[in-house]
Amino acid sequence: MPGEARSIQPRSGCKLSLGLFFLGVLLGGCAPPSGGRARLVSLAHESQPARRLGSRSPNATGQERLAYRVQIDPQLTRVDVDVCPRGFRIERLNAPSPNAERLLEAGRVITPQGDYPCPDDGVDLPLSQPDECLHYSVRVPEESPDPTSVRRVGADLLASPDVWLWIPTPRPEHLLTTVRFSLPEGVFAAVPWPISKPVPVPVPDLALSLGSGLGSGLGSGSGSGSGSAEHGAGAEPGSGTGTGTGTGTGVSTDLDYVLPETAFAWKSAGGFGHAPLLRLSAPGGAQLRVAMLGEVEHPRELQEWLVQGARASSLLFGHFPLREALVIAVPVERSGPAFGMALRGGGPSVVILFDRHTTSAALSQDWTSTHEFLHLGVPRLAPEEAWLFEGLATYYSEVTRARAGIISPRQAYQHLLDGFERGRKNAGALTLREESAQMRERRSFYRVYWAGAALAFLTDVAARRAGGPTLDSALRSFAECCAASEQAFSAERVLAQLDASLGAPHFTTQAQRWLDRREFPELDGVLRRLGVAPGRRGAAIFGRTPEASIRDAIMARAPASNGSPTEPQSQPQQPE
Ligand SMILES: [Zn+2]
Numbered sequence: 001m002p003g004e005a006r007s008i009q010p011r012s013g014c015k016l017s018l019g020l021f022f023l024g025v026l027l028g029g030c031a032p033p034s035g036g037r038a039r040l041v042s043l044a045h046e047s048q049p050a051r052r053l054g055s056r057s058p059n060a061t062g063q064e065r066l067a068y069r070v071q072i073d074p075q076l077t078r079v080d081v082d083v084c085p086r087g088f089r090i091e092r093l094n095a096p097s098p099n100a101e102r103l104l105e106a107g108r109v110i111t112p113q114g115d116y117p118c119p120d121d122g123v124d125l126p127l128s129q130p131d132e133c134l135h136y137s138v139r140v141p142e143e144s145p146d147p148t149s150v151r152r153v154g155a156d157l158l159a160s161p162d163v164w165l166w167i168p169t170p171r172p173e174h175l176l177t178t179v180r181f182s183l184p185e186g187v188f189a190a191v192p193w194p195i196s197k198p199v200p201v202p203v204p205d206l207a208l209s210l211g212s213g214l215g216s217g218l219g220s221g222s223g224s225g226s227g228s229a230e231h232g233a234g235a236e237p238g239s240g241t242g243t244g245t246g247t248g249t250g251v252s253t254d255l256d257y258v259l260p261e262t263a264f265a266w267k268s269a270g271g272f273g274h275a276p277l278l279r280l281s282a283p284g285g286a287q288l289r290v291a292m293l294g295e296v297e298h299p300r301e302l303q304e305w306l307v308q309g310a311r312a313s314s315l316l317f318g319h320f321p322l323r324e325a326l327v328i329a330v331p332v333e334r335s336g337p338a339f340g341m342a343l344r345g346g347g348p349s350v351v352i353l354f355d356r357h358t359t360s361a362a363l364s365q366d367w368t369s370t371h372e373f374l375h376l377g378v379p380r381l382a383p384e385e386a387w388l389f390e391g392l393a394t395y396y397s398e399v400t401r402a403r404a405g406i407i408s409p410r411q412a413y414q415h416l417l418d419g420f421e422r423g424r425k426n427a428g429a430l431t432l433r434e435e436s437a438q439m440r441e442r443r444s445f446y447r448v449y450w451a452g453a454a455l456a457f458l459t460d461v462a463a464r465r466a467g468g469p470t471l472d473s474a475l476r477s478f479a480e481c482c483a484a485s486e487q488a489f490s491a492e493r494v495l496a497q498l499d500a501s502l503g504a505p506h507f508t509t510q511a512q513r514w515l516d517r518r519e520f521p522e523l524d525g526v527l528r529r530l531g532v533a534p535g536r537r538g539a540a541i542f543g544r545t546p547e548a549s550i551r552d553a554i555m556a557r558a559p560a561s562n563g564s565p566t567e568p569q570s571q572p573q574q575p576e
Contacts (some may be wrong), residue, residue, distance in 0.1 A: 052094050052121065053264055054169020064088050064172040067180070068165070074184040076157040076272050077140055078105065079164040084133040090168040093134060094122035096264070097162040105137035109166075122169075138164040148269065148341045148351040153294035153330055156273035161191065161346065167264050177259040183272070190271040190291035192326040192347030193257035259346060262486050266380060268345030271328050278303065282310035284319025290327045294356075301360040302329060309369025312404040313377070315558045316396050318476050321377035321483040322348050331356035338368040342375035348484075350376070364406065371397040377475065379485040381494065384437035387515070388491045391452015392475070394419065395460075402555040409555035413532050413540035416457065423450025424520035433515045447520075454521040455514060459498075459507040461526055464550045466504060474501035 064087035071080040083090065093109055095101045101120060108115040111134050113127045125134070140159050144150035151158040165179075178196070181189050273293045280288040280303060288306060296302055306327060314320045326349040338354035350372040355362070374393040381389050395416070402412035426447040430438070439448045460471040478497055482489065491511070499505045514521045527533070531545035542548065 052096070052167065054092060054094055054122075054167060054171065056173050057088070057170040059087075059172035059174055061087055062174065064175050066168065066171065066175055066177040068178065069180055069182065070164075070189075071182040072184065072187065072272055074187075076155070076159075076187070079138045079140060079159070080135070081138070081164065081166070082133050082135050083166070083168060084131075085168065086131055088172050089128045089130040089132065090125055090134060091128065092122055092124045092169050093136075094167040094169055096165050096167055100138075100163055100166075103138045103141065103163060105139055108136070110135040134168075136166060140164070147332075147339065147353055148343070151330060151332075153271075153273075153332075156271065156275075156293035158271045158293060158328060158330055158351070161263065161268045161270045165263070165268075177263075178256040179259060180256050186274055187272055188274070188276055188291070190269075190273060190277060190289075190326060190328055191257060192269060192343070192345070192349040193259050193263060194347060196256050196258045260486055262344060263346030266345035266488075267343050269326060269328055269343045269349035269351045280307055280310070282307070282320035283314035286310075286320035286322060287324045288327050289324065290329060292329045292331075294331050296329065296331050297356055298358065298360065301358075301363055302354070304360075305363040305366065306369050308364070308404070308406065309371075309373050312370040312400040312406060313373035313396075315400045315403045316374065316472060316475060317377050317479045317483075320373070321479045323484075325349060325373075325376055327352065329354065337366045340368045340372040342372045344380045348376050367397045367401060370401055370406075374400070377479040377483050378489075378494065379482045380488045381491060382488060383440070385491040386439050387432055387436040387448050387452035387455070388494060388511075389452075390449045391454070391456050394449045395453035395456035399554060403558045405557055408539065409552065410535065410539035410542065412555050413542075413551075414535060414538050416453070417527075417532070417534050417540060419446075419450045420454055420520070420523060422446040423454065427451065427520040428518050431516045431518055451514070451520055454523055455507070455510045458510045458521060458523070458526060459502075460554060461530070461547075461550060462506045462510070463502050463504075464553060465547070466506070468503045469501055471498070471502065471507075474498040477501045 065085070067084045067086070069082040069084070072078065073080075083093070098121070101107070101122075106115075108117045109123050109125075110116075111125060111128060112132055116123045116125060128134070140157060140163065141150055142152045144163070149158070149160045150163055171177075179191075179193065183189060271291055271293055273291055275292055278290040278292070280290055282288055288310060290303065290306065292299060292302070306329075310320055324347075326347065328349065328351045330351065330353045332353045332355070334353065334355050336355075338352050338358075340350055340352040343349045343351065350369075352368060352372065354366075354368075358366075371393050374396050375389060378389055378392060398407070398412040398415045398419075401407045402409050407415070423446050426444060427435075429435070430442075430444075432448070432451050435442065435444045436448045436452075439445060456471070463469065463471050463474075475498065478494070478501065482497070495507045495511055498507050510521070529545055529547045530551035531543035531548045532551055533541045533543065535541040542551065545551075
């Protein structure tokens, strides 16, 4: 309720409605484009982002800080959060995703002046003072409609910060925002944020600031004050980046995560588990920080599959496209390929839901890990431009797995032919541009994924035919410059950069030709010239044609690694 000076009388009339918890707009992510049923997921952050994010204000000193202190109970059902500004006041606290306010304990935000009850999508705090901490608690539901957001996994919990990390506004420009956890013994946090050395934070004042207000209505089981006892706990801060959150019984780890603004702006992944995070090496010296939630029947096989995906995707970019990424592996009851989603909020992450009974054989044929890691080579695009980011990942999922020797070139082409056919069958109602913008609502995943893959394929062939730089090399250059960007890109900008590398507007030409048409892109002529025809038993038939060399070059096996720095290691390195 923006703009409304709220009553600060304590009340508890806002009943928790976990059963009604619903993250709002349902959007589809990486639905399987080549089998399995499409899943609906929520991209809660896409709804009204400007209002939720609030505004920025000029900083007064450049020393402004915002410190979160996050505590979770041993059962992992409730997250207690202190939010402490320094050098400014919090005028309003916004829900981090639609309907997240329904999870607020007693429906209130606690301040030294009293409780602010029943917030809507946020609560104005007209009486707050500079440097004054707020407190709230979140009851985490068992599950959310978005399978990558919240889910109880045995004794562990998948819980995106989009559910529990409320957003103060306005925030000074260049604000340093940190998060420190106080976790039960044996519990580890999995979040995508970078870790810094401990940053001086205003937490020591918290007990005082909260305590001064307790007499005016703050009592009653709020669980406040979690930030008061941590100092001196002395957990090792680790050696710079990437060490995991340690443990302690209600004791701080003294590790500070530093939040980029994208932690508020874009959908994020997160979780709490009882196993230390693993570090897996990816090509080029990159690291995957892997949280395995719940009971994983075949953890070793799963790790090998993740490394396989990292290696295959790296064959496009020359190495893993980012220095580090968080992977949260969630065993579930499902059949068929895994379901994954690559996220950018707060840092790169991939959430993968996989069949808890899966076998090594099934995993070796599952494209999901390759597909999700391919997404990390391209910066964030708006959801309506799914044709581009899903098209690239879908096309190269087949190409890079062939290059890695996971599937044969004939299998890869047959997968492409099958996918193109699915896309063609689902074309006709809307233009590709319209369909891409409405993909989640209309569940037109096949059309959008595979039409996008067709455009990537046509561009790849056109560039190779022209004899100039390949789409591979253009994507490699683009990943070097932009994969880690914290800015969202437009499809137009991505195409312009790729075409600049290609030396000709190959991709833009294809996009302009097909984006505003209802028909699926025409491929017959290109396939005929390449000598690719549908075959039986999952393998395409190759003919002798003038452009067969282009066909073969696209899928050509990568040179065997000789122990160079790009060689992946399938061994888990060290527990995090
Ligand atoms: Zn995808």
